[in-house]
Amino acid sequence: SVSVDTAATGPTIDPSMYGVFYEDINRAADGGLYAELVQNRSFEYSPTDNRSYTGLTSWTSSATAGGSGTAATVDDGARLGERNRTYLRLALTNPTGGTFGVSNSGYNTGIPLEAGKTYDFSVWARTDSTTGTPLTVTLRDAARTTAYASPVSVAVAGDTWRKYTGTFVASASTTSGRLAVEAGGTGTLRLDMISLFPRDTFKDRPNGLRKDLADKIAALHPGFVRFPGGCLVNTGSMDSYDAANAYPRARSYQWKDTIGPVEQRATNANFWGYNQSYGLGYYEYFQFAEDIGAQPVPVLPALVTGCGQNRATVDDALLQRHIQDALDLIEFANGPVTNEWGAKRAAMGHPAPFGLKRIAIGNEENLPDQYFANFVKFEAAIKAAHPDVTVISNSGPDDMGTTFDRLWDLNKAHGTAMLDEHYYNSPDWFLQNNKRYDTYDRQGPKVFLGEYASLDNKLRNSLAEAAYMTGLERNADVVKMASYAPLLSNIDYVQWKPDMIWFDNNASWGSTSYEVQKLFMNNVGNQVVPSTATGSVAQAKPITGAIGLSTWATAARFDDVTVTGADGGQLFADDFSGDASRWTPLAGRGSWSVQNGEYVQSDTGAQDTLVRAGDVSWHDYDLHLKATKTAG
Numbered sequence: 079s080v081s082v083d084t085a086a087t088g089p090t091i092d093p094s095m096y097g098v099f100y101e102d103i104n105r106a107a108d109g110g111l112y113a114e115l116v117q118n119r120s121f122e123y124s125p126t127d128n129r130s131y132t133g134l135t136s137w138t139s140s141a142t143a144g145g146s147g148t149a150a151t152v153d154d155g156a157r158l159g160e161r162n163r164t165y166l167r168l169a170l171t172n173p174t175g176g177t178f179g180v181s182n183s184g185y186n187t188g189i190p191l192e193a194g195k196t197y198d199f200s201v202w203a204r205t206d207s208t209t210g211t212p213l214t215v216t217l218r219d220a221a222r223t224t225a226y227a228s229p230v231s232v233a234v235a236g237d238t239w240r241k242y243t244g245t246f247v248a249s250a251s252t253t254s255g256r257l258a259v260e261a262g263g264t265g266t267l268r269l270d271m272i273s274l275f276p277r278d279t280f281k282d283r284p285n286g287l288r289k290d291l292a293d294k295i296a297a298l299h300p301g302f303v304r305f306p307g308g309c310l311v312n313t314g315s316m317d318s319y320d321a322a323n324a325y326p327r328a329r330s331y332q333w334k335d336t337i338g339p340v341e342q343r344a345t346n347a348n349f350w351g352y353n354q355s356y357g358l359g360y361y362e363y364f365q366f367a368e369d370i371g372a373q374p375v376p377v378l379p380a381l382v383t384g385c386g387q388n389r390a391t392v393d394d395a396l397l398q399r400h401i402q403d404a405l406d407l408i409e410f411a412n413g414p415v416t417n418e419w420g421a422k423r424a425a426m427g428h429p430a431p432f433g434l435k436r437i438a439i440g441n442e443e444n445l446p447d448q449y450f451a452n453f454v455k456f457e458a459a460i461k462a463a464h465p466d467v468t469v470i471s472n473s474g475p476d477d478m479g480t481t482f483d484r485l486w487d488l489n490k491a492h493g494t495a496m497l498d499e500h501y502y503n504s505p506d507w508f509l510q511n512n513k514r515y516d517t518y519d520r521q522g523p524k525v526f527l528g529e530y531a532s533l534d535n536k537l538r539n540s541l542a543e544a545a546y547m548t549g550l551e552r553n554a555d556v557v558k559m560a561s562y563a564p565l566l567s568n569i570d571y572v573q574w575k576p577d578m579i580w581f582d583n584n585a586s587w588g589s590t591s592y593e594v595q596k597l598f599m600n601n602v603g604n605q606v607v608p609s610t611a612t613g614s615v616a617q618a619k620p621i622t623g624a625i626g627l628s629t630w631a632t633a634a635r636f637d638d639v640t641v642t643g644a645d646g647g648q649l650f651a652d653d654f655s656g657d658a659s660r661w662t663p664l665a666g667r668g669s670w671s672v673q674n675g676e677y678v679q680s681d682t683g684a685q686d687t688l689v690r691a692g693d694v695s696w697h698d699y700d701l702h703l704k705a706t707k708t709a710g
């Protein structure tokens with residue numbers, strides 16, 4: 079029974095308490111939330127992003143009958159821009175007919191197209207042919223047997239870069255289309271930024287977001303969006319910032335590289351091992367946050383890299399430059415159009431301020447003293463120029479025996495307004511730590527739980543998270559913000575799991591953790607009402623009686639599992655975790671072996687104890703058993 083003390087009042091809950099943490103991990107952006115359908119559109123992929131890459135990754139040469147030529151990626155003085163340097167050079171040798179060019183295979187299984195939908199094509203091009211170069215652009219299958227739309231014709235004229243556009247209406251649906259750009263005639267044709275967007279983006283914004291994914295995030299009604307990382311913000315942050323060193327590879331993740339006309343933006347080696355375009359950049363993040371009614375919470379690097387790198391900068395000039403970047407970012411978000419950075423925001427289409435109220439410095443830096451020394455410099459500069467903006471420090475969790483504990487102590491002593499905690503743990507940990515914030519110092523820094531998740535995508539994990547969130551909410555006077563992490567994962571490019579929303583190139587689906595987050599975010603109370611619960615918690619039932627013949631039986635939260643009288647048959651056990659290492663203790667008992675990912679015991683004998691409580695780390699998981707013999 080639950081007793082509610084209606085006479086008493088607990089802490090006030092901020093309407094923006096629950097939000098999302100967006101990071102470009104698991105290819106969340108290109109091939110995901112960013113609606114661009116062409117992979118490596120600007121030919122900037124390079125082995126420095128990923129050893130398997132070339133400038134032509136995801137492109138193949140293609141020709142019609144009689145057409146020929148060569149295709150190469152080039153970075154020379156003819157480039158489209160200082161930050162977008164590499165382009166495609168086609169040497170065309172089609173004097174008597176035919177066309178030659180390239181085709182793009184998109185992400186996952188190919189370019190997804192839906193019958194009846196409109197797609198916007200664009201390309202930047204120049205030609206040295208004095209008569210011009212005709213381009214034929216098609217949407218087709220890889221084998222060239224099926225066309226998915228009428229071709230688009232483009233006449234390229236002149237040897238200076240110009241943008242050409244065209245529109246397709248798909249006549250059939252596919253998940254494995256190709257975009258082919260083929261040219262007739264002779265001469266040198268230069269192409270860059272070959273792009274295809276569905277017209278139907280979130281809020282119909284050009285250079286916009288994939289609708290199904292953005293809709294799923296919007297349906298959460300998050301109070302804030304933390305972006306762009308995560309470890310990603312530490313990417314190359316201690317590398318020299320000078321233009322001479324910064325390009326052709328941008329190296330460090332700099333927000334200024336991500337704004338302005340899209341064809342002038344850099345791409346970068348993503349922390350998670352692939353190339354990321356900056357098509358989805360800071361302007362788009364702010365716009366998205368505004369579109370879904372969430373506060374933007376950008377994270378900037380503190381020049382003390384965590385995430386396994388453990389280095390701190392000793393370059394004060396570089397540090398000052400990053401501090402200036404933080405100040406400029408606040409002007410970009412909030413400044414008047416007369417300000418240099420406010421003017422850039424206005425030029426991109428948003429003269430009104432975005433209303434930035436919070437900014438976070440750093441991510442998981444485990445050199446506490448070095449981080450803190452930098453943090454206070456950022457904080458002092460921001461507070462002096464923008465006293466209304468809360469500067470969030472980085473901490474890691476308190477009192478968990480890690481180096482982050484010291485960061486908490488430093489921040490407490492300093493009087494830091496808010497700290498960003500992160501933790502990923504087992505469901506049991508979340509259940510056992512429901513009271514974590516009950517004892518936090520009410521006078522100390524407020525908590526931004528910027529990253530947390532129970533370590534799997536099963537119902538049990540989400541229930542543990544939901545239970546834990548009641549503890550966050552009970553302590554809403556201390557825990558001011560919380561976001562599950564990570565938000566997005568492309569099923570074919572998984573660097574990290576569990577994740578909240580999964581997708582491939584044409585579909586997306588929320589995990590049970592997504593449903594939990596949605597439930598909480600769509601039902602934020604305004605005040606905690608103290609309550610107590612009494613009574614015993616029902617235990618899940620073990621398997622009793624006969625185990626099904628070739629049908630899995632389930633023991634939830636089992637203790638000892640004893641099987642009696644299964645002599646002569648085979649007994650299969652699995653926890654469906656997909657993690658064979660969890661079964662090591664089991665494999666050591668009796669004659670168990672692994673077959674096809676399941677544990678099998680032949681001729682089990684009259685009685686066998688399979689596992690005992692506490693034996694195995696997967697005690698948190700359900701155990702499933704089935705037999706090949708009905709006896710026993």
Ligand code: AHR
Pocket residue numbers: 101103307308309310385441442500529563564574
């Ligand atoms: O959420 C995935 C990663 O986990 C983040 O990039 C990092 O901050 C944490 O370690």
